[in-house]
Amino acid sequence: MNMIVLAIILAITVEGVVEIGKSIGKAVLGASYKTAATQVVALVFSCLLCLAAGADVYGTLGVHFAVPQLGMVLTGVLASRGSNYLSDFIKRLQSVSGTATVK
Template sequence: METSLDFTHLALVAFLVEAIIQTIKPIYDKETGWKLDKVVSIIVGIVVCVATNVDLFAELGFVVAVPFLGSILTGIIASRGSNVVHDVFKFVQGKAEQQKQDIEGVG
């Protein structure tokens, strides 16, 4: 049985988890309570991604065993706006370019 851990996938998962945590973390503050604008943004992001079947994880080659979970997580990420989506694509593009250089350097 062959088992391999693709460092790029691990790094990408870590990046996406961090993006999700940084989105969820500020929705409640002990002093001011719930931040309604952030809650609404997350709900809208999730609804739009689930309704349109947008799943960043599937697009990046990850198999999510729970139906709709990829779309829900994508909605949370999307709720942060275009900057985080741009950061995800920059990260993926950088990793792909690095792999390409590694392959060309080996050959």
């Protein structure tokens, strides 16, 4: 994989993870503890589910990490935000990497 494409994919990933962290942090600081707890539970459950299923969006796009489970955990982090968020995220990654549609 081209290093420029890899760097862009990783930058998009960092942006997504930071946005999730900001969302949880904002809920905690705003004393919306139910919202924060719901988001954390969704995050943990989603990561565990992706690990159990071997779901790895990054591997599908040709990005392989030194720690094999990291792609599955990151997929779980992104999936915890919901299907629309993950779908938009995958489209952004695909447009950068030039891969075919994931089904």
